[in-house]
Every structure is written in C-alpha cells, then in structure tokens.
Amino acid sequence: EKGGYEHFMLKEIHEQPKAIRDTLTGRISEDGQRVVFDEIQWPENFAQNIDRIHIVACGTSWHAGMVGAAALEKLTRIPVSCEIASEYRYRDPIITENTLMIIITQSGETADTLAALREAKARGTRVVAITNVVGSSAAREADDVVFTWAGPEISVASTKAYTTQLISLYLFAGWLAEQRGSVGATQVPEILAALRELPELAEKALGTSDEVKAFANEWASKEHAFFIGRGLDYAVSLEGSLKLKEISYMHAEAYAAGELKHGTLALIVEDVPVVALVTQDDLYDKTLSNIIEVKTRDAYVLGIAWEDDKEIAKSVDRVIRIPRTLPFLAPVLAVIPLQLLAYYASTARGNDVDNPRNLAKSVTVE
Numbered sequence: 177e178k179g180g181y182e183h184f185m186l187k188e189i190h191e192q193p194k195a196i197r198d199t200l201t202g203r204i205s206e207d208g209q210r211v212v213f214d215e216i217q218w219p220e221n222f223a224q225n226i227d228r229i230h231i232v233a234c235g236t237s238w239h240a241g242m243v244g245a246a247a248l249e250k251l252t253r254i255p256v257s258c259e260i261a262s263e264y265r266y267r268d269p270i271i272t273e274n275t276l277m278i279i280i281t282q283s284g285e286t287a288d289t290l291a292a293l294r295e296a297k298a299r300g301t302r303v304v305a306i307t308n309v310v311g312s313s314a315a316r317e318a319d320d321v322v323f324t325w326a327g328p329e330i331s332v333a334s335t336k337a338y339t340t341q342l343i344s345l346y347l348f349a350g351w352l353a354e355q356r357g358s359v360g361a362t363q364v365p366e367i368l369a370a371l372r373e374l375p376e377l378a379e380k381a382l383g384t385s386d387e388v389k390a391f392a393n394e395w396a397s398k399e400h401a402f403f404i405g406r407g408l409d410y411a412v413s414l415e416g417s418l419k420l421k422e423i424s425y426m427h428a429e430a431y432a433a434g435e436l437k438h439g440t441l442a443l444i445v446e447d448v449p450v451v452a453l454v455t456q457d458d459l460y461d462k463t464l465s466n467i468i469e470v471k472t473r474d475a476y477v478l479g480i481a482w483e484d485d486k487e488i489a490k491s492v493d494r495v496i497r498i499p500r501t502l503p504f505l506a507p508v509l510a511v512i513p514l515q516l517l518a519y520y521a522s523t524a525r526g527n528d529v530d531n532p533r534n535l536a537k538s539v540t541v542e
C-alpha cells in the first residue's frame with residue numbers, strides 16, 4: 177500500500193507530479209488559452225459584483241491560502257484576506273452579499289473551517305470550497321466545490337494536498353480574472369502554459385532528494401531552525417517551518433525576511449540553521465541583503481534558489497536548486513525540497529513520520 181516507499185509521506189511527496197497533472201486535467205481549454213471550471217455555477221453578475229474575497233482555512237491549507245490570496249489580488253485586483261478559521265469565525269467578520277468566501281480544507285471536515293463556512297452562509301454569501309474529499313461536509317455544504325484530485329492523503333503531514341490546493345487556486349484566480357474581464361486575464365495563457373509544465377518540473381525538483389537527505393542528516397541534531405523569504409517565498413517559508421516542526425519536532429520559525437531585524441535577529445548566532453528562499457526575482461536584492469545580515473552573524477544558510485541563479489552561491493553555505501518556472505508559480509516547486517527536508521530530518525531522528533505525536537489527520541474538534 178505504500179508502493180515501495182518506507183512511509184506514506186514519502187510516497188505522497190513523490191506522487192505530486194501526478195497529483196498536479198490530475199488537478200489540471202479538464203481545466204484548461206483545448207487551445208490552452210482559458211481556464212475551464214464547469215463545476216462553478218454562479219448567478220449572473222455575481223463575478224462582476226464581488227468586492228472582497230475572504231479565504232479561510234487552518235494549518236497547511238491556510239498557507240496555501242496565502243499564496244492564493246496573492247494570486248487572486250494580482251490577477252483580479254479584488255482585495256483578498258486570508259485568515260485562520262479559528263480566528264475568523266469569532267471576530268464578527270464583515271461579510272456582504274458581494275463577499276466571496278473560499279474555504280480550503282483537504283479533509284473537508286475541519287471543525288473550525290466548517291464553522292466559518294456555516295457562519296458565512298448564514299449571512300448570505302457564496303462559499304466556494306477547495307477540498308480533496310468527495311462527499312465531505314465541506315463539499316456538501318458549500319455552494320460550489322473545486323476538487324483538488326490529489327488522491328487519498330494518509331500521512332498526517334500534508335504534502336500533495338498543499339501543492340494541488342495551490343494549483344486549484346492559481347486556476348481559480350485565472351478563471352475569475354477571465355469572468356470579470358480583469359486586466360490580469362491577459363496573463364492567463366502564459367500562466368496556463370507554465371502550469372502545464374509543472375508536473376515535469378516537480379519531477380525534476382524531486383531529484384534534489386539525495387542532496388536534501390544528506391543535508392537533513394547533518395542538521396538533524398540541531399534544535400532550532402529559521403526559514404526566511406519575501407512575498408510568496410514567505411508563504412512557502414511558513415509551510416516549510418510547519419512541516420519541520422510537525423514531524424521532526426525541531427523548533428522552527430518562519431519570518432518575512434525584512435522583519436528579522438525587528439527582533440528575531442537576536443537569535444541568529446553561529447551555526448544556527450537558516451533556510452533562505454530566493455525565487456522572487458523582483459525582491460531578489462532585498463532578500464540577499466537579509467541573507468548577508470544572517471551570514472554576518474555566522475548562521476549556516478541553506479539557499480533554495482533557481483537552477484540558473486549564478487549569484488546565490490557566493491552568499492550562502494549551500495544551495496538546493498529548483499527548475500525554472502514563473503516566479504508567480506514558484507511555491508509549487510520550492511516547497512518540494514522543504515517537504516523532503518522535514519521528512520529526512522524526521523527519519524534521522526527516528527520519529528514516527530506518518531503519525532507525529534499529539535496530532536490527528538482530521539481535526540474534527542475545536
């Protein structure tokens with residue numbers, strides 16, 4: 177059942193190229209120019225009238241939502257917030273009939289996320305659920321459902337669900353831009369072409385496995401790690417940090433790289449591991465200056481960078497390289513070495529990878 181892999185998590189990490197392909201299947205028009213979402217049936221003018229979007233989720237799904245929020249704002253220019261469900265539901269959020277709510281939940285059964293969905297529905301707004309489980313509560317109760325088609329995810333730590341949530345959100349952002357005739361819709365054909373290459377590129381990114389494993393074995397005795405990045409790299413840093421905590425039990429924190437000097441830099445001393453993501457070309461110089469700040473304090477820096485980045489090796493101790501795609505889609509590839517890092521750190525420490533202590537796959541209690 178583990179298909180020759182030692183753990184479900186490793187199997188699921190390696191299933192990502194297929195999962196991404198399955199999520200894309202049937203959702204791109206034959207000429208490659210448009211997004212097809214036949215599953216979404218909106219009343220006339222609803223797409224035009226949306227004036228804010230609330231994305232609500234927990235944990236890894238919330239991290240996917242942060243990438244989705246950036247994608248939606250970029251392509252549609254509608255203001256988007258992305259919130260943790262257990263906060264959202266208790267804070268009397270401003271919801272009108274022109275609010276679109278998107279909930280993201282792999283299992284479709286997370287109690288707080290469902291409560292947020294019910295709250296929004298009670299206030300009369302439309303809810304789109306992005307979920308992996310057909311027949312789940314989220315799929316039944318939402319107005320519209322976008323399935324992620326990742327296949328069953330058994331390991332408690334989410335991997336292929338996250339990447340397929342990202343793919344669904346990119347598609348949805350492109351689709352909504354088209355429906356509204358947003359300026360961003362002109363970018364959709366280029367994004368779709370790049371999305372179609374991602375299964376193959378994800379396969380290449382999995383090729384970093386041995387390199388990451390060697391590195392994880394060296395790092396496994398450390399107690400603390402930091403993940404830094406800007407923009408989409410920050411969103412992926414949060415996910416890399418959560419994964420490491422969850423299964424290796426190392427203490428990890430993710431920081432927006434520019435925020436370090438507002439406190440956290442005090443923790444950066446000799447040999448402290450720092451994972452620095454540098455995939456956002458327009459923020460490259462800014463992130464590089466933050467890397468130099470931590471290097472000056474003798475941190476040990478692992479860079480996650482593009483295969484063609486000729487500069488980064490001069491400023492970090494080690495580089496893991498990912499294949500080139502649009503910086504906009506980088507999270508799908510950048511997360512792969514981070515998933516592998518968490519996995520191999522966990523096995524090096526002898527942990528129960530698929531069933532980390534204190535955690536359950538589906539959080540049906542509040």
Ligand code: F6R
Pocket residue numbers: 234235236237238280281282283284285286289332333334335418419422537538539
């Ligand atoms: C972390 C993880 C959790 C879930 C969270 C939400 O690896 O799996 O953080 O993402 O419990 O679960 P769903 O997406 O099922 O609502």
